[in-house]
Amino acid sequence: MINVLIMRKEQSSNAINEQFLFEVCELNSAISMISGRWKSQIVYSISQGNNRFHLLQKELPNISEAVLARQLKELETHAILVKQEIPNTTPIGVAYKLTNKGADLVPILEQLCDWGKAYAAGKAITSPTSPC
Amino acid sequence: MINVLIMRKEQSSNAINEQFLFEVCELNSAISMISGRWKSQIVYSISQGNNRFHLLQKELPNISEAVLARQLKELETHAILVKQEIPNTTPIGVAYKLTNKGADLVPILEQLCDWGKAYAAGKAITSPTSPC
DNA sequence: TTGATCACTAACAATTTTGTTAGTTATTGT
DNA sequence: ACAATAACTAACAAAATTGTTAGTGATCAA
The missing domain is CATH 1.10.10.10 (Winged helix-like DNA-binding domain superfamily/Winged helix DNA-binding domain)
Structure with a gap:
């Protein structure tokens, strides 16, 4: 039960979207490194x-x-x-x-x-x- | 009184530091535009x-x-x-x-x-x- | 007349980033 | 003995960014 809650946080929409963009193009990870x-x-x-x-x-x-x-x-x-x-x-x-x-x-x-x-x-x- | 409070928010350390960097070099404003x-x-x-x-x-x-x-x-x-x-x-x-x-x-x-x-x-x- | 498309906006909540405060260790200068 | 320097860390608070929900209006297609 607690794990479910923790997974929520590790898999917030925010984090999922960041990951999605990293996979779309390295441009996005590059920018996140310098921003x-x-x-x-x-x-x-x-x-x-x-x-x-x-x-x-x-x-x-x-x-x-x-x-x-x-x-x-x-x-x-x-x-x-x-x-x-x-x-x-x-x-x-x-x-x-x-x-x-x-x-x-x-x-x-x-x-x-x-x-x-x-x-x-x-x-x-x-x-x-x-x-x- | 209310204005004092509003000024606080407009002049948070965060905003002041951002402005400082913008004045140090356009690089920083450039990055903030794309980040x-x-x-x-x-x-x-x-x-x-x-x-x-x-x-x-x-x-x-x-x-x-x-x-x-x-x-x-x-x-x-x-x-x-x-x-x-x-x-x-x-x-x-x-x-x-x-x-x-x-x-x-x-x-x-x-x-x-x-x-x-x-x-x-x-x-x-x-x-x-x-x-x- | 119900639903779909297009291109939004406002208000609010969740999450992340940034800043603050108070420590630490070890050494040198007064 | 006391302050100063160098280079940090942890815990917490403030602020900013990002995401969600529920709307808008106009037009067309079934």
């Missing part, structure tokens, strides 16, 4: 050399540590980045490194950025040249 | 000629009418598509058409699709060739 709050900005920041937890916090001053850790873990789960402990550091340092998968994503994000800029409603705060 | 459930699949389907409400329903059998209508309206709000009434049809037919902005998005979605396929964990259900 969390902060996620693409984290990937882009790491690609620019901000590969430490505290460097990312500096880049994204409004993010809380718990949220940053969670987003990083999800990116790791999707094999977009890996964690590497930096030896001989106290406290132990951790460097985040994009995988090949993550690195291949960056130029696509740059294109999305350009697309966004090309059709931005109003004032672009950043410069009109390509990189974010 | 709703069904959205990129709808854009892709329209680009393939499924430009009517009922054709999209056929393509996406699990979507409810209310949800489809909502996603279409959001895509319209972001100027990715426009609605066109088809004259001399009963009941009145509506065609969805990608704007230039929407059409420019399609090749980027195809690249995301390819990226997803290239690094898919396991079995690809669709063929390995490019279009979804």
Whole structure:
């Protein structure tokens, strides 16, 4: 009886529809990997050399540590980045490194950025040249 | 007093952070435009000629009418598509058409699709060739 | 006249995502 | 002895997204 209830939750319409879309096309799983709050900005920041937890916090001053850790873990789960402990550091340092998968994503994000800029409603705060 | 409460809701941390990211880089607004459930699949389907409400329903059998209508309206709000009434049809037919902005998005979605396929964990259900 | 199609909308409920708070471990600097 | 830094985790609350239900109006076909 309890299992029935649990299965309900694991098989909510929401989850079923997500799965359906994943099976329709990899496009949908690709988008779900990058669409969390902060996620693409984290990937882009790491690609620019901000590969430490505290460097990312500096880049994204409004993010809380718990949220940053969670987003990083999800990116790791999707094999977009890996964690590497930096030896001989106290406290132990951790460097985040994009995988090949993550690195291949960056130029696509740059294109999305350009697309966004090309059709931005109003004032672009950043410069009109390509990189974010 | 009531306004104070409303302002609270309009300025939730969530909304503030979203706005912050929009100002950091257009990448973030671009991703927010395409990251709703069904959205990129709808854009892709329209680009393939499924430009009517009922054709999209056929393509996406699990979507409810209310949800489809909502996603279409959001895509319209972001100027990715426009609605066109088809004259001399009963009941009145509506065609969805990608704007230039929407059409420019399609090749980027195809690249995301390819990226997803290239690094898919396991079995690809669709063929390995490019279009979804 | 009953049912079907087309293209929706509004109100509400379920689910998921995001943010907050309060911890942890280990070390260095004052 | 005390605060600071680095890099987290768990539990919970707030907010946003997604899904459900029940409607709308106009027209045609049986």
